[in-house]
Amino acid sequence: MKDKLIIFDTTLRDGEQSPGASMTRDEKVRIAKALEKLKVDIIEAGFPVASPGDFEAVKAVAEAVTDSVVCGLARTSDADIDAAAAALKPARSARIHTFIATSPIHMTHKLRMSPDDVLATAVRAVKRARNYTDNVEFSPEDAGRSELDFLCRVIEAVIDAGATTINVPDTVGYSVPHQFGETIRRIIERVPNSDKAVFSVHCHNDLGLAVSNSLAAVLNGARQVECTINGLGERAGNAALEEIVMAVRTRRDIFVCDTNIDTTEIVNCSRLVSNITGFAVQPNKAIVGANAFAHESGIHQDGIIKSRETYEIMRAQDVGWHTNRLVLGKHSGRNAFKTRLKELGFEFATEEELNETFKRYKELADKKHEIFDEDLQALVTDSLQDSSNERIKFQSLKVTLETGEVPAAEITVSVDGVEKQGHATGAGPVDAVFKAIESIIVSGCNLQLYSVTSITGGTDSQGEVTVRVDKDGRIVNGRGSDTDIIAASAKAYINALNRALDNSARAHPQI
Numbered sequence: 001m002k003d004k005l006i007i008f009d010t011t012l013r014d015g016e017q018s019p020g021a022s023m024t025r026d027e028k029v030r031i032a033k034a035l036e037k038l039k040v041d042i043i044e045a046g047f048p049v050a051s052p053g054d055f056e057a058v059k060a061v062a063e064a065v066t067d068s069v070v071c072g073l074a075r076t077s078d079a080d081i082d083a084a085a086a087a088l089k090p091a092r093s094a095r096i097h098t099f100i101a102t103s104p105i106h107m108t109h110k111l112r113m114s115p116d117d118v119l120a121t122a123v124r125a126v127k128r129a130r131n132y133t134d135n136v137e138f139s140p141e142d143a144g145r146s147e148l149d150f151l152c153r154v155i156e157a158v159i160d161a162g163a164t165t166i167n168v169p170d171t172v173g174y175s176v177p178h179q180f181g182e183t184i185r186r187i188i189e190r191v192p193n194s195d196k197a198v199f200s201v202h203c204h205n206d207l208g209l210a211v212s213n214s215l216a217a218v219l220n221g222a223r224q225v226e227c228t229i230n231g232l233g234e235r236a237g238n239a240a241l242e243e244i245v246m247a248v249r250t251r252r253d254i255f256v257c258d259t260n261i262d263t264t265e266i267v268n269c270s271r272l273v274s275n276i277t278g279f280a281v282q283p284n285k286a287i288v289g290a291n292a293f294a295h296e297s298g299i300h301q302d303g304i305i306k307s308r309e310t311y312e313i314m315r316a317q318d319v320g321w322h323t324n325r326l327v328l329g330k331h332s333g334r335n336a337f338k339t340r341l342k343e344l345g346f347e348f349a350t351e352e353e354l355n356e357t358f359k360r361y362k363e364l365a366d367k368k369h370e371i372f373d374e375d376l377q378a379l380v381t382d383s384l385q386d387s388s389n390e391r392i393k394f395q396s397l398k399v400t401l402e403t404g405e406v407p408a409a410e411i412t413v414s415v416d417g418v419e420k421q422g423h424a425t426g427a428g429p430v431d432a433v434f435k436a437i438e439s440i441i442v443s444g445c446n447l448q449l450y451s452v453t454s455i456t457g458g459t460d461s462q463g464e465v466t467v468r469v470d471k472d473g474r475i476v477n478g479r480g481s482d483t484d485i486i487a488a489s490a491k492a493y494i495n496a497l498n499r500a501l502d503n504s505a506r507a508h509p510q511i
């Protein structure tokens with residue numbers, strides 16, 4: 001009988017701390033439902049005290065999720081812990097996760113507290129959290145650069161105070177696998193009451209070692225891993241959930257534990273997170289990248305045809321890739337459409353929403369005869385975006401393009417319900433379109449990133465465009481999809497401007 005490896009997903013909290021990845025309450029709920037379907041054990045839904053938006057989002061996730069434990073993050077202050085408890089009140093099963101830094105550099109320069117004060121504050125916070133729930137996690141932030149003796153002292157004290165999970169974060173991604181694994185082993189050996197808590201790790205990817213460090217910790221006794229879908233997260237991100245889960249599963253010969261994850265939901269979940277956050281998945285990303293199971297070289301293809309195991313260590317369908325990916329066509333009806341979306345985890349709150357999305361589906365099917373899951377996911381993500389706060393709406397676009405001539409764009413948008421037109425020329429068609437939009441909006445945003453990928457194969461594929469803009473230091477992403485990539489670019493830019501100009505809808509966890 002194998003030990004259980006608890007999967008703690010922090011896409012909605014640490015993942016959301018990626019610049020531009022902030023999500024609305026409804027987007028968080030949709031991802032939380034997908035994580036529940038994936039069977040993650042714990043969903044860290046946010047940082048309730050950070051903003052009213054994040055509080056409401058954690059509360060909404062707590063209301064919507066029934067199978068997974070819902071967790072809220074809190075520093076050690078009473079206000080943080082009380083806010084986490086209040087937001088988690090509707091949860092069927094709740095965890096409060098409290099943290100304080102223990103490394104000399106953080107204690108001296110950030111907290112300006114003595115080690116003894118840090119220890120006393122940690123104990124106090126855990127006790128307060130225990131008044132609300134018996135499921136309390138404590139993290140000594142920057143444990144990767146903390147002194148082992150002090151770390152052990154703090155951990156022993158917080159377990160005595162009632163912490164049931166001890167999470168050891170490599171906050172700045174400084175550790176390397178053999179050393180991090182050894183640290184976990186030594187903590188578990190040295191802390192006298194370590195048998196009263198589950199040991200967890202939370203690794204950042206600054207040196208590209210987050211997954212390796214997490215797995216080294218698992219080999220040395222950690223039984224919870226904190227991770228995110230697609231490795232999203234602060235700076236270079238967190239350990240990728242899909243990589244941890246598949247490593248443990250594929251190398252059963254090495255790991256003495258396994259997860260409860262329904263791996264066939266991995267690709268769906270990855271796409272949903274990518275669509276909502278606007279963070280495209282690189283094609284060569286392990287498990288969920290478009291090329292993860294593609295074989296280009298003739299030798300490899302020949303090997304695969306003779307026996308799949310020659311070059312494949314996992315089956316694509318086991319992580320949710322489908323070989324028969326064509327799902328719907330021009331003549332598919334509303335029922336087939338609804339059923340397939342339900343299988344993909346999308347449910348519509350109202351008939352109107354369904355009808356509107358079905359109408360858009362028919363328009364797409366007119367342009368593109370074969371509709372794949374990826375098309376449906378992009379379509380639904382566009383349709384379900386909360387447009388109530390969108391001041392700018394795309395209406396139509398005309399682009400003039402001829403070799404040797406300067407590209408020109410004419411765009412019609414509505415701003416607060418009033419139709420407006422903009423014209424501009426540019427270095428290329430996308431440049432002209434963005435300038436035409438700016439001629440109307442004058443947003444004050446700086447474009448930081450523009451990227452376009454095709455959603456499926458073939459020249460009739462929809463292009464998916466992601467843009468990132470910076471408005472007065474606040475970074476937001478926008479996305480848009482269309483079979484016409486210039487129109488997709490216009491939609492993505494308008495989407496980013498709407499988010500940049502709207503301060504209300506998004507939770508901002510960075511405080």
Ligand code: KIV
Pocket residue numbers: 014073099139141142167169170171172202204
């Ligand atoms: O990276 C980190 O240390 C964190 C903690 C709050 C666990 O995200």
Ligand code: ZN
Pocket residue numbers: 014169171202204234
């Ligand atoms: Zn983190």
